[in-house]
Amino acid sequence: MSRAHAAIDALRAWTPEVDGWIIAIGALAAVACAVPGTLLVARRQSMAADGIAHAVLPGIAGAFLLSGTRDLAWMAGGAAVAAVAMSAGSAFLERRLRVERDAALGIAYTALFALGLALVVRAADGVDIDPSCVLFGAIEFAPLDRVTAGGRAVPRAALVIAATAGANVAVAALAWRPILASSFDRGFARAAGARPAACDAIVGAMATATCVACFESLGSVIVVAMLVVPACAARLACARLVPMAALAAAFGCGATVLGHVAACVAAPVAGLDASGVRELSTAGCVAAALGACFAGAAGARAVMSRNRPVDGAHAASLPCAP
Amino acid sequence: MTAALAGLLGDPHARTVLAATATLGASCGVVGTLLVLRRRALLGDAAGHATLPGIVGAGALSLSLGGTGREPWVLVAGAALGALAGIAAVHWIRRATRLPADAAMAIALGSLFGLGTAMLSALQQVEGGHGAGLESLVTGDAATLVRSDLHVAAAVATASVALTAAFRHDLRALAFDEDFSRSVGRPAGRLDALVSALAVANIVAGMRAVGLVLSVALLVIPAAAARPWCRTMGAMTALAAVLGAAGAVAGTVASAAIEDAPTGPFVVLACAAILAASLVAAPRARGAGPGATA
Numbered sequence: 001m002s003r004a005h006a007a008i009d010a011l012r013a014w015t016p017e018v019d020g021w022i023i024a025i026g027a028l029a030a031v032a033c034a035v036p037g038t039l040l041v042a043r044r045q046s047m048a049a050d051g052i053a054h055a056v057l058p059g060i061a062g063a064f065l066l067s068g069t070r071d072l073a074w075m076a077g078g079a080a081v082a083a084v085a086m087s088a089g090s091a092f093l094e095r096r097l098r099v100e101r102d103a104a105l106g107i108a109y110t111a112l113f114a115l116g117l118a119l120v121v122r123a124a125d126g127v128d129i130d131p132s133c134v135l136f137g138a139i140e141f142a143p144l145d146r147v148t149a150g151g152r153a154v155p156r157a158a159l160v161i162a163a164t165a166g167a168n169v170a171v172a173a174l175a176w177r178p179i180l181a182s183s184f185d186r187g188f189a190r191a192a193g194a195r196p197a198a199c200d201a202i203v204g205a206m207a208t209a210t211c212v213a214c215f216e217s218l219g220s221v222i223v224v225a226m227l228v229v230p231a232c233a234a235r236l237a238c239a240r241l242v243p244m245a246a247l248a249a250a251f252g253c254g255a256t257v258l259g260h261v262a263a264c265v266a267a268p269v270a271g272l273d274a275s276g277v278r279e280l281s282t283a284g285c286v287a288a289a290l291g292a293c294f295a296g297a298a299g300a301r302a303v304m305s306r307n308r309p310v311d312g313a314h315a316a317s318l319p320c321a322p
Numbered sequence: 323m324t325a326a327l328a329g330l331l332g333d334p335h336a337r338t339v340l341a342a343t344a345t346l347g348a349s350c351g352v353v354g355t356l357l358v359l360r361r362r363a364l365l366g367d368a369a370g371h372a373t374l375p376g377i378v379g380a381g382a383l384s385l386s387l388g389g390t391g392r393e394p395w396v397l398v399a400g401a402a403l404g405a406l407a408g409i410a411a412v413h414w415i416r417r418a419t420r421l422p423a424d425a426a427m428a429i430a431l432g433s434l435f436g437l438g439t440a441m442l443s444a445l446q447q448v449e450g451g452h453g454a455g456l457e458s459l460v461t462g463d464a465a466t467l468v469r470s471d472l473h474v475a476a477a478v479a480t481a482s483v484a485l486t487a488a489f490r491h492d493l494r495a496l497a498f499d500e501d502f503s504r505s506v507g508r509p510a511g512r513l514d515a516l517v518s519a520l521a522v523a524n525i526v527a528g529m530r531a532v533g534l535v536l537s538v539a540l541l542v543i544p545a546a547a548a549r550p551w552c553r554t555m556g557a558m559t560a561l562a563a564v565l566g567a568a569g570a571v572a573g574t575v576a577s578a579a580i581e582d583a584p585t586g587p588f589v590v591l592a593c594a595a596i597l598a599a600s601l602v603a604a605p606r607a608r609g610a611g612p613g614a615t616a
Contacts, residue, residue: 046425047364050432096601097549102424103363107546107597110367110539114590117461117536121583135460135535136439221371221535222439225432232425263440272444281443287436294415294429302418 006268011261021143023260025158026286029214029226030252032165035172036207037231038245042183043203047102048087049227051109052204053211053220055086057116057134060212065123072160076212083208086112113220137219137283157217164213168206175202180241218283225287226252233294236301255293259286336578339464340571342472343589346528347540347570349479351562352486353520354541355548359497359555360514363542366521368412368427369405370537373529374438374460376404381456382445391445392456394470398526401534405522408434462533462586464574471530478527482520486559489516494555531570533586543593544569550604565600569593 014020040049056079063078064070086108094104120134139157146153172179178194179202186196207227214223234247263285267277331337357363380400385391408430415426442456458466486493495503496513504510525537532540544566545558552558573589580588 041425044422044424046422046428050367050428093546097546099358099546099549100361100363102361103358103542103546106363106367106538106542107594110536110590111543111594111597114536114539114587114594117584117587118591121580121587136443219439221432221435224428225436228425228428229432232419232421232429235421236419266440267444272448275448277444277447279443280440284436284439284441284443287432288440291429291433291437294433298415298418 003269003271006273007265010264010268014264018143019260019264021155021158022139022282023257025139025142025155025161025217026256026260026282027253028158028161028165029218030230030256031249032161032168032210032213033223033226034230034245034249034252035165035168036203036210037227038234038241038248039172039179039183039203040207041228041231041235042241042244043200045200045203046228046232047105048204049207050224051086051090051105052083052207053215053223053227054109054113054116055082056208056211056215057220058082058112058119059116060215061116061119061123065119076209079208079212080205082112082116083204087204134215135219135221136281137215137217137222139217139282139286140279142217157213160213161217164209168210171202171206175199179203183241218286222283222287225290229287229290229294230255233297236297251293252290255289256286258293259289262289338469338472339467340574342467342475343464343531343570343574343585344567345472345475345479346524346531347544347566347568347589348563349475349482349566350524350528350540350570351544351548351564351566352479352482352559353517353524354543354545354566355555355559355562356486356493356497356517357521357541358545358549359558360493360517362514362517362521364424364427364538365409365412365518366525366541367538368431369408369518369522370525370529370534371431371438372408372411372434373401373404373525373534374435375441376400376402376407376438377456377459377529377534378438378441378445379404382441382448385445385448397456397459398474401526401529402522404434404438405525409518409522458533458584459529460533460535461584462529462531462536462589464531464577464585466530471527474527478523482524485516485520489513490556493517497555531574531585532589533584536586536590539590539593540566540570543590543597547593547597547600550600565596566593569596572596 037049040046059078059080059082060075063074067074090104090108093099093107094101097104142157143155145156147156147159149159178189179199181189181192181194182196182199189196211223214226218226230248230251231244233251234244237247238244260282263280263282266280267273357366377397377400380396381391384393384396389396411430411434412426415421415429416423445456492503492508492513495508496510500510521541524541525534528537528540545562547565548558548561552561569592570589573592574585576592577583577585577588
């Protein structure tokens, strides 16, 4: 019982000013990620999320080295350049080397990520950028960095991520019909006058902006989980894009709460507080919670619907209706 | 760089480091060719990221049993288990949900790396745990390589070359014409498992040198750089091994010249430079190169 009490005490120690904001930032990130995540999954470009999340790093680090500030305009500009370089580079490699899209993407983004890590090491003598923070995220410190908005001191990350979420929803709503058509039937979209390549660029731009906004809090690898896992979980339950995005946002919010609770109670429950462990990394726990919730959903779906494909080779042909 | 290289070769420790990274680079080139031609390039990325929870779990287990938490064999075993778990998760997600392969890989990669991050944050707080020692595995530090790492690298390279050579006909048929390979009764599932196992062995052997986040690059980039020059799988394998070794050595030397630099990023940048040079110099459209029709 004492472990349960310790866990409850850990949750009682929550304060709205710290833990409240951590959960709010995570939930906002879930909403911001839901829109590009759903679109990427529907367009069968899930690994592009991985690519973009890794490739923005040299842009951000390069902008930091050039400008010496963490000014958002510089970072977003650098990230945009890097994301364009990644997609242009992987398209070029795919054509020139005649390799599959995945391999071309893997080359382009690992090379850019390596460049980013090398730049971060150069910049590490300065302040604010640190390799482990880039990889693992530091949402715990996000509530400390405040700016004044509307007479209140609000964490900078919350403002930035909320603005990104709003922009994502607005852009998706404005370009909805071409995006919808090109997500499912590029030939039809082209015939109907939409431009699938332009839609790819719009979705890529949304994903890039989201990665820039979220990477400080979540870390570059865990942004991938937030983009892809909720959208895939939602895909298991519905086929229409709007409910899928809404469900993905809800799934991400739920995993954020679960992840932060787990980060706070895991040490007392496992009896690790005796060896000096206090809180686990919230970003890591959120990603693990996303994976656990997805595994639960996928397992439940597999049990409920017995119509498994006979041959693994055909499993990729999941029909995805608008 | 020549002076730095000459200085390095005079030092026995540096010779061990360079021999180990060159062996690993060559071995990764061989296995990377299989992955690229079999269109499984990014499976290596999922496996590489999934090693983190395995490594941290093994370290924690060793610590709780009174060990130092950093015994190389324990960490290697944990990393291999983690990578296999990652590959198993990708297969399970695809079977259970019929989601596309890239979605399954992104899910496994993100979730398992997140789990590893959470576990690492706990281990780093344990008094006397020295979790920081594990952190260098993420981006790699070739300077920590010792003689036993060279032996591991040599063993993995030998196994990779021997198994690839032994099964070359089956692997080639599987890579270029899966339907034919199945129709003549070759065990596609077991051959894929062999390729995955070789990829895992190379990722695990290379994690101390190049780190686990970028391990996929050392597998894929040399194979891609070899691609435009070769018409046969054997030639591509050999050239990829040479380019992989060259990239690994160049990157290690470059990172040694800069203070506190992790090795992984510099090895990957060296490989990327080789790829760029290969693309500039290579003849265009050589007809039916490996995989041209696939």
